[in-house]
Amino acid sequence: MKTSGINFRHLYFFRVVAAEGSVTRAAERLGLAIQTVSAQLSALEQSVGKQLLTQQGRRLVPTEAGRVALTYAEQIFELGDRMQEALNEADAGRTRLTVGISDSLPKLIAYRLLRAAFDMKVPVKLICVEREFESLLADLALHKLDVVLTDRSVRASASLRVYNHLLGESEMMLFGRPDLVDRHGGDFPRNLHHAPMLLPTRNNALRGRIDEWLLKHDVRPDVVGEFEDNAMLTTFARDGLGLFFAPAGLAADIEAQFGAVPAGAATELREQFYAISSERRIKHPAVEAIMAANTGLFTV
Structure with a gap:
């Protein structure tokens, strides 16, 4: 009918x-x-x-x-x-940017990626939404979000038309409180045998690669905690409850914020960072600024 x-x-x-x-x-x-x-x-x-x-x-x-x-x-x-809010922002001379941030993405990485939006000539009103990856993709498909920042790519399908934009990648390092690193010093990475370790859960894109790296080096740490939320993981790490993996490019920030120092470099282990959009060509000016400023920023 x-x-x-x-x-x-x-x-x-x-x-x-x-x-x-x-x-x-x-x-x-x-x-x-x-x-x-x-x-x-x-x-x-x-x-x-x-x-x-x-x-x-x-x-x-x-x-x-x-x-x-x-x-x-x-x-x-x-x-x-949202349209009315965007129109009001336009009248105020602002660009509205609504970003979904995957809960597995390190918050320091998210900040680094988004910082470029504030260097635009036109002021930006930034709205950040942090949720599970699948929930963010659903909101992106419904145009509730302008872009999703995450540590994994996604395969497009007939029901989900999205596009991956690789922003950069970084080799990983193992970090920990200085006393914990000293306690488990020695021949890296063999010194990690039975060392307390904080890891992402198995549905995290990085976890499978970490497990492969540990298996390759015949290392069996004491996994004292697994976390879906990266912020929760680093909160436990701040108290010295375990060693944890993080991008090598963030070493200075990690020491400043969490008092953690490098325990060793996992050079074969790399983490990638993506912007996921609902369009092949990015059209939002703030997202374009993020892409231009950050492509390759973390490659080490």
């Missing part, structure tokens, strides 16, 4: 009725007559050719079609709010 197009005012009324569970309460919230809200809801159902709400006890609840429509309605109005 071909529809005559969605009236977004009708869709907004449907969203409010679904949230309130009652036409009466929705009318009170909107400051309109009950008959007006009811008529708008009926017009939407007629337009889409589906019943969207049904009575369940004393409440109106979405039908199966209504749940689908409500999912899209939430996305539509969230994008509308």
Whole structure:
């Protein structure tokens, strides 16, 4: 059945009725007559050719079609709010940049990558969202994010059209509090046998390469903690609870922030950093600035 197009005012009324569970309460919230809200809801159902709400006890609840429509309605109005915020920022002479940061990406790396955005001539309002990688990709596909910064590439598919932009890579080093490094000194990396170690969890892109490196050198450390969130891992490392891997290019920052010093270089072990976008060609000026400033920055 071909529809005559969605009236977004009708869709907004449907969203409010679904949230309130009652036409009466929705009318009170909107400051309109009950008959007006009811008529708008009926017009939407007629337009889409589906019943969207049904009575369940004393409440109106979405039908199966209504749940689908409500999912899209939430996305539509969230994008509308973002558009208004972006327009307000434009009026204020600012560029709005919404970035997803994978929870496995070292925060010092994220800062280094994003710092270039503040060197633009046009002021930038930066909004950072940190979540699991898959959740960020979903938001990127829905255009809730301008770009995702992460430590892994992603394969595009028919249902997920995204593009990888390699920003750089760094060899890894093992770090720890000076007393811990001294306690496990000796012939690196054999001196790591039974040494306490803090590692990312196995769903982290780097973990498999770390395990291979340890196996190659016949090293069996005492893994005292595994973390999905890199910030939590470094918090434990700050207290000297274990050695941890980090990009060699951050050695000075790691010593300054966490009081940790290098225990040895894992030269065969490298970590890569990516910007993931929903477009093959980056068009957002702030993302372009990040790409231009950071490509190859961490290659060592």
